[in-house]
Amino acid sequence: MSDHKPLTAFFLVLISAFTLCAQEKAASGEQPNKAVIKEVRGYRTRIREMIRTSLKHGQAYEHLREMCATVPKRVSGSPGAAAAVLWAKQLMERLEFDNVHLEEVMVPHWEPGNNPSLRVTSPANAESTRLPFTPLGGSVPTPLEGITAEVLEVQSIGQLRRIGDQAKGKIVFFNRPMDQTLLSTGQAYGGAVRQRTRGAAEAGKVGAVAVIVRSVSTRSDDAPHTGAMSYQDGVEKIPAGAVSMLGADRLSALLKNKKGVKVCLKLDSQWFKDELSYNVIGEITGSEKPDEILVVGGHLDAWTTGDGAHDDGAGCMHSVEALRLIKEMGFKPKRTIRCVLFMNEENGLRGGRAYYRAHLAEMDKHVLALESDSGGFTPRGFSSDAHKEAKIVLDEIAKLLVNAGAGKVYGGGGGADVSPMRASGVILMGFRPDGHRYFDLHHSRNDVFSSVNERELELGAACIASMLYVVADLKDTLKHNPAPKQRARR
Numbered sequence: 001m002s003d004h005k006p007l008t009a010f011f012l013v014l015i016s017a018f019t020l021c022a023q024e025k026a027a028s029g030e031q032p033n034k035a036v037i038k039e040v041r042g043y044r045t046r047i048r049e050m051i052r053t054s055l056k057h058g059q060a061y062e063h064l065r066e067m068c069a070t071v072p073k074r075v076s077g078s079p080g081a082a083a084a085v086l087w088a089k090q091l092m093e094r095l096e097f098d099n100v101h102l103e104e105v106m107v108p109h110w111e112p113g114n115n116p117s118l119r120v121t122s123p124a125n126a127e128s129t130r131l132p133f134t135p136l137g138g139s140v141p142t143p144l145e146g147i148t149a150e151v152l153e154v155q156s157i158g159q160l161r162r163i164g165d166q167a168k169g170k171i172v173f174f175n176r177p178m179d180q181t182l183l184s185t186g187q188a189y190g191g192a193v194r195q196r197t198r199g200a201a202e203a204g205k206v207g208a209v210a211v212i213v214r215s216v217s218t219r220s221d222d223a224p225h226t227g228a229m230s231y232q233d234g235v236e237k238i239p240a241g242a243v244s245m246l247g248a249d250r251l252s253a254l255l256k257n258k259k260g261v262k263v264c265l266k267l268d269s270q271w272f273k274d275e276l277s278y279n280v281i282g283e284i285t286g287s288e289k290p291d292e293i294l295v296v297g298g299h300l301d302a303w304t305t306g307d308g309a310h311d312d313g314a315g316c317m318h319s320v321e322a323l324r325l326i327k328e329m330g331f332k333p334k335r336t337i338r339c340v341l342f343m344n345e346e347n348g349l350r351g352g353r354a355y356y357r358a359h360l361a362e363m364d365k366h367v368l369a370l371e372s373d374s375g376g377f378t379p380r381g382f383s384s385d386a387h388k389e390a391k392i393v394l395d396e397i398a399k400l401l402v403n404a405g406a407g408k409v410y411g412g413g414g415g416a417d418v419s420p421m422r423a424s425g426v427i428l429m430g431f432r433p434d435g436h437r438y439f440d441l442h443h444s445r446n447d448v449f450s451s452v453n454e455r456e457l458e459l460g461a462a463c464i465a466s467m468l469y470v471v472a473d474l475k476d477t478l479k480h481n482p483a484p485k486q487r488a489r490r
């Protein structure tokens, strides 16, 4: 027995060393608050049950089916978007959300037209003369007879600037592909999308007459992908459209083999005056702290190339379903959970900004804002800009979702619609589903209901519901992020 005494002493020293270390960490704010960790773990059974319920008979998928069948065309300011507002409000009323209402927002109204075309006119005997084409969101139209000119291919805005003079009188063809070697498709998208958003303004500066952009996509097919673009004050506004990936390859091959390749580009897109539209809002009123608010949302508007099933019908129905599930489970969160379906994310962000302005006085009571705008695919986690102390709590909640696939909270923001709230220190979160298929569909005719998987969509809604419910129900309120300026100084 006595032989063990030195060992016992050794362990005692070791234990006290650990305790000291833990105390030091607690003093520095690194040690998670044991009480809140324990509190979060107490939700395990409820979360498991909610996930099972969503897989058994969640309704996100059926609601998305109804949305895509009833209000498939929802570009900002259009009659379709107005119909979507009414449909979404009625859905929230049907589900007996609290305080269902509309909040006004003036939005831009641009329509893509019906007959975009891109045709190779020279050489006359080119193998494929018609190339799949769609206007970029916000493009001015061409004259009725179209614009016919020689094509100049470039890989980047930088290259265009270097050879500026050569572009005069020509149609500039931006042909930079997404970098398929990157694991993050979002990062690859970010690397290629500038040619779409800024290409026309840059080409206008050097005297080009129109712009063709290679679709910013991960799938080689004949579906062109649209997306927002903007002009620059004082620079000639020239028409701009996207060609499918295979179309871009064919055009590029032709340019390599032939001299003086010409195309004719026709767009009948149109700008109208701004329209009155709405953010659609419904809630579960908090049972103990109703004035403290968690926002969850997606955007109701969509490009009309497809039906906006993933972008962002899925995010809208995730958000609605999150509230419905919590209600169905009979949970009564202490704080209010507010579902906001934002209008005009794609070409203006007016809905996100209007919400922020209208609720500025209660921003100090906004605990967290979670956006789903990355599609309805298998959950992989969340992103958040939360400060360290709050991040520890969010991480712990995510651990309850490991088996559902959303066990991790990555660094990053929430999404475009909730981004204005950052200025007030509201903690932002984004739902992060698997991203490998999103840009196959994004802003193209492939983004339709049949591309959505029922289990993946329901599981996403359940993960979002879980995160919201626990944060909304914790004893202590998560503290705000420091205001952005303070953070920059630190």
Ligand SMILES: [Zn+2]
Pocket: 299, 311, 312, 345, 373
């Ligand atoms: Zn979107």
